[in-house]
Amino acid sequence: MLSLFGPARTGYCDGVTRRDFLRIGGLALGGLSLPALLRAESQAGIRHSHKAVIMIFLAGGPPHQDMFDLKPDAPEGIRGEFRPIPTNVPGLNICEHMPRLAGMMDRFAVIRSIVGAGPDHSAGQCLTGYKDMISKAQGGRPSLGSVVSRLKGPVHPDVPTFVGLSPRTGEPRWGNPGEPGYLGLPHAPFTPFRAESKGKYGTGGAGLSLDVAALDPARLASRRSLLGQLDGFRREFDHDDAVRGLDSFSQRAFEVLTSRRVYEALDVTKEDPRIRARYGIGDMKPEQDGPPCCMDHFLMARRLVEAGARVVTISFGRWDTHRNNFSTNRHRIPKLDMALSALVEDLHRRGLDRDVSVVVWGEFGRTPLVNKDAGRDHWPAVNCALLAGGGLRTGQFVGATDRQAAYVVDRPVSFQSVFATLYRHLGIDPATTVADRGGRPMTLIDDREPIRELM
Secondary structure, X not given: OEOOOOOOOOOOOOXXXXXXXXXXXXXXXXXXXXXXXXXXXXXXXXXXXXXXXXXXXXXXXXXXXXOOOOOOXXXXXXXXXXXXXXXXXXXOEEEOOXXXXXXXXXXXXXXXXXXXXXXXXXXXXXXXXXXXXXXXXXXXXXXXXXXXXXXXXXOOOOOOOEEEOOOOXXXXXXXXXXXXXXXXXXXXXXXXXXXXXXXXXXXXOOOOOOOHHHOOHHHHHHHHHHHHHXXXXXXXXXXXXXXXXXXXXXHHHHHHHOOOHHHHHHOHHHOOHHHHHHHOOOOOOOEOOEOOOOOHHHHHHHHHHHHOOOEEXXXXXEOOOOOOHHHHHXXXXXXXXXXXXXXXXXXXXXXXXXXXXXXXXOOOEEOOOOOOOOOOOEEOOOEEEEEEEOOOOOOEEEOEEOOOOOOXXXXXXXXXXXXXXXXXXXXXXXXXXXEOOOXXXXXXXXXXOOOHHHO
């Protein structure tokens, strides 16, 4: 039996101290132990839930006009090969290769008018709200997950606030899980899939690099002791913020390693096989130099959020279709349709739909004109995003483009406006400031107006 020791206190009418009453485990007075209290709180809904975001990045720029903004009446060479199908929301049509999503579009909101995208490949703007050039000029803007880590902290002491499931990719910018920027290493994401492997396209994703089962306590303690000795030597020569941040980061890593809570959340084999089958399985094989289409990551994200993570990021597929746009997306879009519909359905089934927001987007859209290689090129003028959960008003499209899906003609929405909406959901005022490395107060975003149609 483990007791909470402390200096004796008197003065209670029954002669029993609070510390004596709250002994951990065993049969406390009146049969009320701390575990029983916690169970009672859980059953009453106290501390049972928390707000969270699952962000799914479609690396390379998904073709908006072939997925959520189809233009069947556009001229040949612009409208593409895919046809729209009706959804369960009257008047809202999406791509024929997303029948599962079509049957539950009342649980989604489509933003067809995202503007302000940068011209280059990068997950940065989808993770921070800022173009890479602006972010670097301002000292490295932190990603949403890092901001939440700084302002909210962990829900559970053994579970990182911010988890990045993106593996390393041949194009490094597509495998970015979210960087802490000027908030420092203590607010970097926990990244269980970052082991490197060499292949045709350079560094690619590998299997789960966190193998807690293979690390017995004695071996882990030995590693920690050695690291402590090396850190002690290093501190004699270096006392800057980076070292202190690394100390905190290492401490957090060992806390995660010595707990099985995260490891078990990542182990989807523990899930009901019928539920896992709904998500699809996929694999960790990179798509050329891009992320894999691993549907298991969607299920892991749900399990991590339930375990206590506040932000989980996923990179899914390589959508940079300069050639063979239609033949490749005939196979890729159905994978997204399967995994995403299963995730949102699962959140609703488990009563998490008001607490967990899901956002799906890429760095920019694709050109209206199909090129000579049956592909679509980069098109920063317009982009789209799909949102679900979080208590948002779903079952609607926001914004509109012209008849060629080339330019926004109604309700332009900025990347930062999406962030403002997500911050509001998380209980964070978008006008909040955090200090950069120089101690200067920095606002989270400049455009702090959430998407009013969704609120």
